[in-house]
Structure formats: C-alpha cells, structure tokens
Amino acid sequence: MNTTKKQSRMTRQKRVIMAEMEKACDHPDADTVYLRVKSKLPKVSLATIYRNLEDMAGKGKLLKLTGTTQKTRFDGRTDTHYHFHCVQCGRVEDTSVPPLKELSEYVAREVDREIWWHRLDFFGFCSSCRKTKQSVQGEV
Amino acid sequence: MNTTKKQSRMTRQKRVIMAEMEKACDHPDADTVYLRVKSKLPKVSLATIYRNLEDMAGKGKLLKLTGTTQKTRFDGRTDTHYHFHCVQCGRVEDTSVPPLKELSEYVAREVDREIWWHRLDFFGFCSSCRKTKQSVQGEV
DNA sequence: TTATTTGCAAACAGTTTGCAAATCA
DNA sequence: TGATTTGCAAACTGTTTGCAAATAA
Numbered sequence: 267m268n269t270t271k272k273q274s275r276m277t278r279q280k281r282v283i284m285a286e287m288e289k290a291c292d293h294p295d296a297d298t299v300y301l302r303v304k305s306k307l308p309k310v311s312l313a314t315i316y317r318n319l320e321d322m323a324g325k326g327k328l329l330k331l332t333g334t335t336q337k338t339r340f341d342g343r344t345d346t347h348y349h350f351h352c353v354q355c356g357r358v359e360d361t362s363v364p365p366l367k368e369l370s371e372y373v374a375r376e377v378d379r380e381i382w383w384h385r386l387d388f389f390g391f392c393s394s395c396r397k398t399k400q401s402v403q404g405e406v
Numbered sequence: 407m408n409t410t411k412k413q414s415r416m417t418r419q420k421r422v423i424m425a426e427m428e429k430a431c432d433h434p435d436a437d438t439v440y441l442r443v444k445s446k447l448p449k450v451s452l453a454t455i456y457r458n459l460e461d462m463a464g465k466g467k468l469l470k471l472t473g474t475t476q477k478t479r480f481d482g483r484t485d486t487h488y489h490f491h492c493v494q495c496g497r498v499e500d501t502s503v504p505p506l507k508e509l510s511e512y513v514a515r516e517v518d519r520e521i522w523w524h525r526l527d528f529f530g531f532c533s534s535c536r537k538t539k540q541s542v543q544g545e546v
Numbered sequence: 547t548t549a550t551t552t553g554c555a556a557a558c559a560g561t562t563t564g565c566a567a568a569t570c571a
Numbered sequence: 572t573g574a575t576t577t578g579c580a581a582a583c584t585g586t587t588t589g590c591a592a593a594t595a596a
Contacts, residue, residue, distance in 0.1 A: 275570055275575055287482045293489070293498040295477040296561080311578045316561065318576095319480050329481040331489065331498070337435040337585065340459050341469040342427045349433070349471065350513060353522065358433040358471070361513050373490060373501050373528045381530040382493065388513045390521040415550055415595050436586080451553045456586065458551095477560065 274321075282306050283318045287328055348385070352392035361388065414461075422446050423458045427468055488525070492532035501528065 286302045294302070300315045323330040339358060346365040349358050366386065374381045426442045434442070440455045463470040479498060486505040489498050506526065514521045 273575080277570070277576060279577075287480065290480075290482055293479040293481050295479050297477070299480065309578075313562075313579080314577060320562095323480070326484060329484055331479040331481055337437070339433040339435050339471040340427065340430075340439065340463070341433050341471055342430055344466060344469055350519060350521075359517075362516060363509060363513060369503060369526075370528065373503060374530070376502060377499075378533040378536070379490060379528075379530055380536050381490075381528050383530070384526065384528040386509075386524065386526045388510065388519075388521050388524040390514070390519055390523070393518040396518070396520050413550080417551060417595070419552075449553075453554080453587075454552060460587095 279303070279307060279310055279314050280318055282310075283315065284322070284327075287319075287322070293331060348387065350388040350390070350392070352395055353389055354391055354395040354398075357392055359392065419443070419447060419450055419454050420458055422450075423455065424462070424467075427459075427462070433471060488527065490528040490530070490532070492535055493529055494531055494535040494538075497532055499532065 282303050283299065286299055290299075290302075292298075296312065296315050296319060299319065300310070300312050303310050303315060319328070319330075322328050343360070348361045348363045350361050351358050363386065366384070370381045370384050373379065373384075422443050423439065426439055430439075430442075432438075436452065436455050436459060439459065440450070440452050443450050443455060459468070459470075462468045483500070488501045488503045490501050491498050503526065506524070510521045510524050513519065513524075
C-alpha cells in the first residue's frame with residue numbers, strides 16, 4: 267500500500283528522457299533510452315533511466331511492454347489457447363477464447379509479414395480475489 | 407545455426423520432470439517444478455530442471471510462457487493497441503488490429519473475473535526479414 | 547565403453563536499491 | 572533551506588554455462 271504523496275520535481279534528466287520517449291517510435295528498451303539520453307547528458311546513469319521510465323509508466327505517460335509474467339512459466343497443454351493472469355494471487359488460468367486464426371492472418375497481410383505464432387493474455391482479478399482486493403500497481 | 411544431431415537419453419530426472427509436467431495444471435515456473443521434482447529426487451539441481459524444460463519446449467512437448475520480450479520495452483503510445491515482434495531482427499511494430507473489447511468482456515464473464523487489461527502479441531518475420539531468413543528456435 | 551547428462555558453483559543479464567552528493571523549488 | 576533526485580556501485584533475481592563426476596545405452 268503506497269499512501270505517500272510524493273511530489274515530482276522537474277530535472278534536466280527527466281526532461282530529456284520525456285522528450286526522447288515522445289519522439290521514439292521503436293519501443294526502445296531501457297538501455298537504448300539510456301544511450302540516447304547519454305548522448306545529450308553524458309553523465310546520466312542507467313538507474314535514473316529506469317527510475318524515470320518506471321515513474322512515467324506509473325503515471326500512464328507510457329506503456330511498459332513487460333514480459334507477461336515475471337518468471338517464465340511452463341504449460342503442458344500445447345494447443346493454441348490463451349491465459350488469464352491474476353494480478354493479486356499470481357495464478358494463471360486457461361481461458362476458453364477460441365484461436366484467433368483470422369486475426370493472425372490479418373496481421374500477416376497488413377504489411378506482408380509472416381506470422382509464426384501469437385499470444386493473448388488477460389490480466390485482472392480472478393473470481394476468488396475479487397472479494398479480497400488489495401492494492402495493484404498500474405502496469406501493462 | 408544448429409545442425410548437430412544430439413540424441414536424447416532417458417534419465418531418472420527427465421522421467422520425473424515429464425511426469426510432473428503432464429499432471430500439472432497450474433502453469434508452474436521452473437522453481438516450482440524444481441520443488442516438486444526435488445520431493446521425489448532430493449539431489450536434483452535447478453539447472454537440470456531448466457535444461458529439461460527448455461529441451462521439452464524445443465521439442466514441442468510443452469509451451470514456454472515467456473515474457474513477450476527479453477527486455478522490457480517502453481511505448482510512448484498509451485491507447486490500446488497490439489504489437490508484432492520480429493523473431494529475427496527484434497524489431498517491435500504496432501499493428502492496426504482494433505481493440506478487442508468484447509473479448510475482454512467475454513473472459514471476464516467466463517468465471518466472474520474482473521479484467522483490467524489485456525495484451526496481444528504477434529511473432530514472426532517482419533516484411534524485410536522474410537527475404538533473409540535465418541534459423542529460429544521454437545518458442546512461445 | 548563412451549557420449550550424454552547431471553550437480554555444483556560461478557557467471558550472466560536485466561533491474562533495483564542504499565547512500566552521500568547534487569540540485570530543484 | 573530542505574526535500575527530491577541523481578550517480579555510483581553493490582545487491583538481487585531469474586536463468587545459463589563450464590566442468591568434472593555419474594550414468595544410460
């Protein structure tokens with residue numbers, strides 16, 4: 267639970283990071299952002315990049331394309347199916363959503379790609395956790 | 407490029423790991439599998455679990471629910487949209503697939519969940535890499 | 547017999563954190 | 572001035588790897 271009201275102060279680093287993210291169209295990772303910011307502020311540190319990106323994501327200013335799970339999980343079922351992840355208890359459940367074959371074909375045709383596989387993951391509260399909700403940090 | 411023809415040898419460890427994965431319905435992570443196998447073979451090591459799960463995934467005997475990207479990436483665009491990941495060059499592109507709102511509602515109703523967000527990722531060769539394909543390891 | 551697989555520990559990669567110095571308001 | 576933010580280095584977590592000993596075929 268985070269009830270601390272922390273106010274934000276504008277810094278040179280923050281300004282450059284925000285500017286870089288606004289013009290970036292390539293979904294850069296933290297290290298790439300670091301390199302770009304470093305070219306303008308040579309003394310910036312990677313930790314500052316991480317701290318600021320995390321912060322911006324928390325404020326909804328950008329999306330964090332994290333792995334869907336912290337740790338890799340393994341699934342004995344190998345046919346195409348999709349998962350639901352409970353953000354509170356961490357449970358992963360199979361859904362009954364049917365394979366989105368046409369969608370895959372559409373994305374393939376879009377700009378002449380070749381799609382090998384796709385994945386669809388839902389996040390939220392499982393039916394048992396709905397009753398006992400706690401805090402959640404906004405993340406995608 | 408992996409042209410080595412490595413043959414597989416059945417071991418006690420492998421047998422137990424396979425059995426555990428067959429009966430598991432909870433998408434366990436490597437550490438969880440380790441604990442389960444360890445209860446039958448106390449001397450087993452985590453590295454063996456990783457090696458075998460990796461191997462099984464490579465043979466299509468199970469699905470690896472990896473994060474969608476190795477590193478976290480950040481996206482300045484915050485409206486609901488989906489991504490395509492090129493397995494060769496690593497590029498991440500936005501797709502024009504419209505938001506799957508109804509699908510999310512369907513999954514919510516399925517067993518009375520509360521869906522907060524979802525993500526859909528496509529993997530394959532981008533249009534420029536189609537022409538210069540190299541090897542890819544099977545992974546999901 | 548001998549190539550494969552294991553257990554162990556050390557290496558790795560990405561990310562986070564503690565802390566004193568710098569800096570924004 | 573005084574709280575926030577930084578840079579640095581060290582810590583952490585999940586995963587991989589090198590190597591000698593164990594083992595399946």
